[in-house]
Amino acid sequence: MADSPSAFSVAHGKESSAPIYRLDTAAFAVALQRASDLDELAAMAHDCDRCGLRAGCRTVVFGEGNPRARLLLVGEGPGATEDAMGRPFVGKAGELLDRILEAAGFHRADVYIANVVMCRPPGNRVPTPEEMSACRPYLERRLALVDPPLIVALGATATRALLRPNARITQERGRWHRVDGRWVMPTYHPAALLRDPSKKKAVWDDFQLVREFYRRLS
Numbered sequence: 001m002a003d004s005p006s007a008f009s010v011a012h013g014k015e016s017s018a019p020i021y022r023l024d025t026a027a028f029a030v031a032l033q034r035a036s037d038l039d040e041l042a043a044m045a046h047d048c049d050r051c052g053l054r055a056g057c058r059t060v061v062f063g064e065g066n067p068r069a070r071l072l073l074v075g076e077g078p079g080a081t082e083d084a085m086g087r088p089f090v091g092k093a094g095e096l097l098d099r100i101l102e103a104a105g106f107h108r109a110d111v112y113i114a115n116v117v118m119c120r121p122p123g124n125r126v127p128t129p130e131e132m133s134a135c136r137p138y139l140e141r142r143l144a145l146v147d148p149p150l151i152v153a154l155g156a157t158a159t160r161a162l163l164r165p166n167a168r169i170t171q172e173r174g175r176w177h178r179v180d181g182r183w184v185m186p187t188y189h190p191a192a193l194l195r196d197p198s199k200k201k202a203v204w205d206d207f208q209l210v211r212e213f214y215r216r217l218s
């Protein structure tokens, strides 16, 4: 894992070689808040070992996109292709997401793409609540830094992470939810569309609502 002395120097007031997982909760929170841009936050994340997922993946997939995006998309976690390439949504589901975005009038470069967890769960299983909780401070700090008014929650895991733990995608998708001063639109994950193409119409409808709101904000 790469060193990120900047993250530790802000936490301790001097450079330290202590890995991020040895920072206690308070020091971690301070380091996180003092990460003043996405590059600093990414450096912290690449040193992270706060949950067991790091041991089983190749790399931390931080996220990418426009650092001032007005629309941020949140998926579940990296898959095999994302883990191999170190980028979010670059496998088959990512290709489909690109097509969905284009069809709705967005370019991938316009938006920011993140995941609930940044390390690939073994066998692409759903991350546990503990893993989601361990990675959540990074997601929250990214939301604060990018500060998008609109968020799309891609799939059940992102919907539960952003709305509430018992939220159901089938009930919540297709309408806006006000969360911490932002608008969240849950919709199906592109991987779900690959398994069940009958969901495409719903996602199309949801992204039309996103496009409409985005235009109004612009």
Ligand code: SF4
Binding pocket: 045, 048, 049, 050, 051, 052, 053, 054, 060, 117, 118, 119, 131, 134, 135, 136
């Ligand atoms: S999933 Fe998140 S919290 Fe867990 S090790 Fe990876 S970066 Fe750290």
